[in-house]
Amino acid sequence: MTSEESWDGSRIRALSPEWAAKIIFIDECASTNDEARRLAREGLVHESLVLTERQTAGRGRRGQAWSCPPGESLACSFLLRPEEPMQLWSRFSLVAGLAVAEALDGFGLAAEVKWPNDVWVHERKICGILVESAGDSVVIGIGLNINTVKFPEGLVHPATSIALENGEVAEREGVLVAILDRLRIRSRQIGSSFAELLETWNTRCVLRGKRVMLQTNGIRKTGVMEGLSANGELLLRTAEGLERILHADTIRLVKSS
Numbered sequence: 654m655t656s657e658e659s660w661d662g663s664r665i666r667a668l669s670p671e672w673a674a675k676i677i678f679i680d681e682c683a684s685t686n687d688e689a690r691r692l693a694r695e696g697l698v699h700e701s702l703v704l705t706e707r708q709t710a711g712r713g714r715r716g717q718a719w720s721c722p723p724g725e726s727l728a729c730s731f732l733l734r735p736e737e738p739m740q741l742w743s744r745f746s747l748v749a750g751l752a753v754a755e756a757l758d759g760f761g762l763a764a765e766v767k768w769p770n771d772v773w774v775h776e777r778k779i780c781g782i783l784v785e786s787a788g789d790s791v792v793i794g795i796g797l798n799i800n801t802v803k804f805p806e807g808l809v810h811p812a813t814s815i816a817l818e819n820g821e822v823a824e825r826e827g828v829l830v831a832i833l834d835r836l837r838i839r840s841r842q843i844g845s846s847f848a849e850l851l852e853t854w855n856t857r858c859v860l861r862g863k864r865v866m867l868q869t870n871g872i873r874k875t876g877v878m879e880g881l882s883a884n885g886e887l888l889l890r891t892a893e894g895l896e897r898i899l900h901a902d903t904i905r906l907v908k909s910s
Contacts, residue, residue, distance in 0.1 A: 659706045659724060664826040672833050675701045686794040689730035690787040691696055697790075699734040700837060704829070711796060718774050727797040727829060731836055734790045737844045742784075742886055744843040744850075746770035749782045749793045751854050754836035759831050762818055762824040762887075766860035768878075768887050768904060772797075773859050776906075777813035795832065806880065848883065855880045860906065865889070867904040874898075 659680075666673040675698070682688050682705050689703045708721045708728040721728040729750075735742065738757035746769045753772045757779070765773050772780035783794040798804075798814035800822050815823040842850040855861060860878040867874055867889070876891035886897040887904075 660704060660829075661826050664824075665830060666866050668826060668830045669671055669833070672830055673701070677701065677703050679703060679705045681705060681707040684708060684794075685711075685728055685730035686783060686792050689732050689792045690785065690790075690792075691791040693732055693787045693792065694806055697732050698842055699732070701727055701732045701733070702802065704729040708796075711794075721796055722801055725801040726799055727795060727825060727832075729794065729795055729829070731793040731833070732787075732790055733793070733840055735840075735843070739786070741847075742786060744847060745791055745793060745840065746782065746784045747881075747885055748767055748839045748843060748850065749784060749795065749836065750780075750837045750856065751778050753782070753797065753832055753851065754857055755794065755839075756828070756831040756835045757815070760815055760819070760823060760828065762815065764857070766854060766857045767849065767859050768881070769901075771810075774818055776811070776859065778808075778810040779813050779815070779818075793836070797828070797832070798826040799823050799828055847885075851883065851885065860904070864906050865904055867898065867901040869898055869901045 655712060655872065662673065665676065679688060683703050685703045685708060692703065705728050707723045711721050711728060728895060750766040750770045750772055754766050757764040759778045762774050767773050770784065771778055780795065780797040785792045797850040802815040802817055804812045839850060858880060861880050863878060865878045874889060876889040879888040879890050881890055882897055886899050889896045889898055
């Protein structure tokens, strides 16, 4: 069985002929991000997608493993060749999380974003995103729990899926096309329209106004997350004042005692 057969290729074409023409189906691979980066070097066109049914070595941020049960989830990588300067490419992490959250609106989920690029529903992780550069291109890796109902033990964050939230199986092809549509729209806003994107992102932020603990450059900081700055930095209100955090190794909610 090829990935196009396990993913209903005809259904994708019916929903969006244009997207179907830009999807590369791979039955099995170690990582869709690695495949997309390889294909980028070979000339893969802007706004293409690498989609697999079986990802054997999927990874998240900081090298964490990502589980993607065949037939249940979405494992794919979206390739862009941005016209915007490279210094703006870090904004694609925010773009991707917001696009997925907005796509899930159409499936009855009240999804929120967790800085820098996770998507949560009811404080449970439903989607992880890994953004990497590849020469003159950007690869956005997406792992979304669609119809998964059992998860591995020992996860860093509690997990959920569309099926668990809605109590019924979701059509994966429709979810995929909805995400691609939102990605196309939002990815074009990292330049002059970034302020508009940030405003929407802040309204969906699961951490905004809450006490968090994060670790950056080996230093642990605790404070209230006030949202993102105009440049996409996390604004953390600590006892020392307002700090701007560009990168963090970990960030977690501080539960009230």
